[in-house]
Amino acid sequence: MTAGTRPLAIGAALPRVDGPEKVTGSARYAYEQPPPGHPYGEPVYVHPLQADIARGRVDAIDTERANAVEGVLAVLTHRSAARLADTGDRELAVLQSDRVAFRGQFIGAVLADTPETARHAAALVSVDYAQEPHDTELLADHPGLYAPEHVNPSFETDTDEGDVDKAMAAAMVKVDRTYTTPMEHNNPMEPHTTVAVWHTSDDEAPDDEASAGSVAGASPEAPVRLTLYASTQGAHSVRKTLAPMFGLVPDQLRVVSPHVGGGFGSKGMPHAHDVLAALCARAVPGRIVKLAVTRQQMFSLTGHRTPTIQRVRLGADVAGRLDAVAHEVVERTSTVKEFAEQTACGTRMMYAAPHRRTTHRLAALDVPVPSWMRAPGEAPGIFALEVAMDELAEAAGLDPIELRVRNDPSADPETGKPWSGRHLVRCLAEGARHFGWQHRNPAPGARREGDELVGLGVAASTYPYYAPQGSRARVRYDGEGHWNVAIGAADIGTGSRTVLTQIAADALECPAASVTVELGDTRLPMATVAGGSAGTAAWGATVVAAAHAFRAAHGERPQPGAEAHGGAEAHPDTKRFAVHSFGAQFAEVRVDADTGEIRVPRLLGVFSVGRIINPVTARSQFIGGMTMGLSMALHEHSVLDHRTGHVVNHDFAGYHIATHADALGIEAHWLDEDDPHTNPMGARGIGEIGIVGCPAAIVNAVHNATGLRVRDLPITPDKLL
Numbered sequence: 001m002t003a004g005t006r007p008l009a010i011g012a013a014l015p016r017v018d019g020p021e022k023v024t025g026s027a028r029y030a031y032e033q034p035p036p037g038h039p040y041g042e043p044v045y046v047h048p049l050q051a052d053i054a055r056g057r058v059d060a061i062d063t064e065r066a067n068a069v070e071g072v073l074a075v076l077t078h079r080s081a082a083r084l085a086d087t088g089d090r091e092l093a094v095l096q097s098d099r100v101a102f103r104g105q106f107i108g109a110v111l112a113d114t115p116e117t118a119r120h121a122a123a124l125v126s127v128d129y130a131q132e133p134h135d136t137e138l139l140a141d142h143p144g145l146y147a148p149e150h151v152n153p154s155f156e157t158d159t160d161e162g163d164v165d166k167a168m169a170a171a172m173v174k175v176d177r178t179y180t181t182p183m184e185h186n187n188p189m190e191p192h193t194t195v196a197v198w199h200t201s202d203d204e205a206p207d208d209e210a211s212a213g214s215v216a217g218a219s220p221e222a223p224v225r226l227t228l229y230a231s232t233q234g235a236h237s238v239r240k241t242l243a244p245m246f247g248l249v250p251d252q253l254r255v256v257s258p259h260v261g262g263g264f265g266s267k268g269m270p271h272a273h274d275v276l277a278a279l280c281a282r283a284v285p286g287r288i289v290k291l292a293v294t295r296q297q298m299f300s301l302t303g304h305r306t307p308t309i310q311r312v313r314l315g316a317d318v319a320g321r322l323d324a325v326a327h328e329v330v331e332r333t334s335t336v337k338e339f340a341e342q343t344a345c346g347t348r349m350m351y352a353a354p355h356r357r358t359t360h361r362l363a364a365l366d367v368p369v370p371s372w373m374r375a376p377g378e379a380p381g382i383f384a385l386e387v388a389m390d391e392l393a394e395a396a397g398l399d400p401i402e403l404r405v406r407n408d409p410s411a412d413p414e415t416g417k418p419w420s421g422r423h424l425v426r427c428l429a430e431g432a433r434h435f436g437w438q439h440r441n442p443a444p445g446a447r448r449e450g451d452e453l454v455g456l457g458v459a460a461s462t463y464p465y466y467a468p469q470g471s472r473a474r475v476r477y478d479g480e481g482h483w484n485v486a487i488g489a490a491d492i493g494t495g496s497r498t499v500l501t502q503i504a505a506d507a508l509e510c511p512a513a514s515v516t517v518e519l520g521d522t523r524l525p526m527a528t529v530a531g532g533s534a535g536t537a538a539w540g541a542t543v544v545a546a547a548h549a550f551r552a553a554h555g556e557r558p559q560p561g562a563e564a565h566g567g568a569e570a571h572p573d574t575k576r577f578a579v580h581s582f583g584a585q586f587a588e589v590r591v592d593a594d595t596g597e598i599r600v601p602r603l604l605g606v607f608s609v610g611r612i613i614n615p616v617t618a619r620s621q622f623i624g625g626m627t628m629g630l631s632m633a634l635h636e637h638s639v640l641d642h643r644t645g646h647v648v649n650h651d652f653a654g655y656h657i658a659t660h661a662d663a664l665g666i667e668a669h670w671l672d673e674d675d676p677h678t679n680p681m682g683a684r685g686i687g688e689i690g691i692v693g694c695p696a697a698i699v700n701a702v703h704n705a706t707g708l709r710v711r712d713l714p715i716t717p718d719k720l721l
Ligand code: MOS
Pocket: 233, 263, 264, 265, 266, 268, 372, 373, 374, 375, 376, 530, 531, 532, 533
């Protein structure tokens, strides 16, 4: 990318290119698909049936009364649903057996001509179960605890160096505490929806140019192409997972997802509702089938964050220099599918010590399937580590910033590799200045203003750099200065369509207004999932590679219609360097001395994340992540009734999320950086780091305000009384 005299698009505060479509309501989300003019007639609506036991078998399902309702087309059960070609993924093997593995699991579905009819008829289905005793309660000494083979996505389960126990016994200053975080649920604004249609030979969609394939062994009449309009973080990953389950080759399954109303990880992989929608559509070939997961249903079907029980031990000398760091985690997974949250992995690289240990132990319980929720691993794990660091600072009589500066490692303690850019100390220093850290009274409970106890807290933040390989992009010159860039990536509301436009503009040396980016469709070149804060890095590098391929093939004066494809190689430096983002999180809290009510008038973060592509969309990522951190600190808690396996607060009345009224003042800053070791943009990731460390900063501020140390999230007022 050369600057010349043309201003670079990267770094400009380009407003979202899809903003007008979104605010005028013309951006089409999954449930609003397909566009008008489709040939499928009136849609069919699905209302799922869910198990109301936590473990056992479906003995009998009486569908007679439901079937008798006018407008009902079919009632699907495990007996009547089509068989899947592959049932290896037991979260996705919907209606393939009579087993119930958690409360809320799909056991059937009603198809009707209106959503209301489907819902009404679903209530008329009666189910007999053979119930079995269930277990949903995570305990630190649960008898079923086991060590998984690895933790998400592929980290070692345990690490052990030196002799932590001996070092702890000898340490002059120490902390040995247990921190807990609750079950939490991803709640994107747009609930999960899937619209499905199995194509018959004469229902070609208006935009279908590909001809139908055929499945070996399938009868000539069998529908052999499926289209899913899904709310997903990765159209291509949905296709890759689901096509074999339906016995299809990839070209026979199209996934369309141009606009997505948030995901936070819960749309990172397909869930049972995607399969259920396709199974229902299979029962009415040639018709559009719409399935909208309700907010309440999301609490058992679309993923959640496991509760954690984390023992952290820190041992240091009198100067606060760490000699031992141990982080031992107990968490939960489901019986149908393992997800092992990588809770202690952040601790492996955050601070150095000669004696270090991290472990993860899981109990597989009769609960819904846990999955990715924004910064899986780092969000709960760095909470525990960074509260423990605050406790160590207190024990050592040190300022908590000074403690972190004294323990800032010059190389990655886990791998020994040099940092591509660890600027945590700069983040802490700049944050302290912006925030007014010098006004903090280190004595807990010492600052009272009227009825309020006021406290300031700090915590460090980090997130690894992931750059998944394999994405491809197509660049086409449309003539008269216009370019089209196509990549099967996702924009889940983060602004990826906008930043890819900027990246493409610089690579093609044209104004951003001359570039149109198309994404969210498996018709477009393969792209990796929007996850792990990796989208911009992975897809951006791909777009740059495709632009260079175009120049190499067509030169400076291309013919209209000329196109080229390209894909990026991994940057070789990502093997030689430890590449992580860092940040410093600051919080001011005010605690009502009588009621324990906590308000957070100020959050301030300073982040080191490589090059910022767009300050407007980046700021939204940071303050959005911090708001979610505030929410994790004070509100979010899914309450599982262990008698029934039911999440009792499964809606916004009971599951509290920070609102605008809670987010009083949130400021995000970043260092002016260009990481030469990552990708052509010099960027790392920004999507998840905002949540990391924020809950610890708030807990630490509450301690500074009140003298009370809350080690169990969320900090509800009762814990302060
Ligand atoms: Mo993110 S939780 O990797 O979508």
